[in-house]
Amino acid sequence: MLTAEEIQEIETEAGHYPKREAVCIDALRIVQRHRGWVSDDSVHDIAEHLGMSDTDVDSIATFYNLIFRKPVGRHVVMVCDSVSCWIMDYDRVKKHLHERLGIEYGQTTSDERFTMLPIVCLGCCDHAPAMMVDRDLHSDLDPQKIDSALEKYK
Amino acid sequence: MTGNFDKPLTERMHSDGSVVDLQAYEQAGGYQAIRKVLRTGMTPMEVTEEVKNSNLRGRGGAGFQTGLKWSFVPRGKDIPNPTYLIVNADEMEPGTFKDRLLMERDPHQLIEGAMVAGFAIEADIGYIFLRGEYTLAAERLARAIAEAYEHHYLGENVFGSGYSLELHLHISGGRYICGDETGLLNALEGKRANPRSKPPFPPSVGLFGKPTVVNNVETICCVPHIINRGAEWFKGLGRTRDGGTKLFGASGKVKRPGLWELPMGTTVREILEEYAGGMRDGVKFRGLLPGGASTDFLVEEHLDLPMDFSSLDKAGSRMGTGTMIVLDDQTCPVGMTWNLTHFFAQESCGFCTPCWSGLGWAERILKSMEEGHGQPGDLDKLAFQTKMWAPGHTYCALAPGAAEPVQSALKYFHDDFERHISEHRCPWR
Structure with missing residues (x-):
């Protein structure tokens, strides 16, 4: 079931478009913001609310990489693997995060604190290498900066 | 470093990184262009003509004439309603x-x-299509749009002129393909961001089937200044035929990576050596992608070219977004080409066969080369693949863009590719 708050937020966005289905991506984002990810039940609830089929909504949910169709940890670490960061020793950043968190891309730490994912260019190329944790950008990364950045996310 | 030239796009910005709010923007002469348009009774065609005369070319990478694009929109009372303006902020x-x-x-x-x-x-509704990772931009744009509505600069009957514009911020769910003009339209309609067949082009049949113009952020930011100070002034900002200033950038192992607003036509060498400070100590220049991942490599012989659309087209590359990525001698050109091709293969929307099939194939060849398993004949396979990604074989520009760094890397770094194959290893590892 979508909550009243979720429905209200979806309806506010829906007012920006002439067709109801157009708000589908916003609806997925809204539900994910409240619940951390988009479950099969949420796909069904959004579909029902917008008058779409579950399959249609899922085909959209699985297309967009910022929509998570699996549970994630309390914080999502997204590591830029695009070209400028790669030149500036992305491999060291990735290796340090793997060792520090003990997980590969797509995995979640056993305490459910962090999920780690690769991400395309974050537009922070003059301060490469970079990563995002939740909504925050972290740049000019080295192992020390990564460690101190992660401390903030409990 | 400051040059003695106008910097209309960045001159109001605060050096501490804080946002220019509505009050500060107006004190610096903001919202005068829209007042001028509405209060002096300029017609939509006159505004379009002024922008056409300024020779403003699209800053998203393709360099299409902005005023010309606007002139394709049907006008008058009998056209399908509404007309849409979309700001492509899916950087x-x-x-x-x-x-x-x-x-x-x-x-x-x-x-x-x-x-x-x-x-x-003559748009009724505008959308800013913003990528989801730009969270600070989202907060600041949302606040600014709210401020503009509070002051009745947006909405019904702007400045009592009878002109109305609704402006909405759409936050994307991800994927590079949304930056493609028609992929973006599908994403905004709540669908998968597959590109559309063209023609019809968006100015006649666009968002929800209505007339639509899609312009890049930097392009749109040039427009108020063209209206305030005139097409001739704007043209005069550039050193070459392509008018205006441009945000140029540099990343990679240069001394001072960064972003600078400079006259269009500033040379590659000036940007690289004067603004970016040249290469870091201990590394040497080998080449650069002048304007993002989907542009052809330039090398030493090209450094004195002016950075503008026409000059780089002639040199067999593209200015693209004008933000250069610099390759140094301590970084493997094959590895870099693999990284770029990995990106394009991953971001293919899966719609056109040469793209979803060919990019993955090329990526596997480059990966095997980097890992010491390159085979004789691999370079021919890569060259063949890139021909399959040519414009006209696919619906959008993703695959043609992916071909550019690969083809130019094969040309300029051929010996490095050969060494990977003959030595069965990456010499940089």
């Missing part, structure tokens, strides 16, 4: 970080540009 071209600055630091400049552009194409 995802690897190595590109220019629109983020414009949105985070001076969002009202973008809003005013959208108002003027919207007036010129």
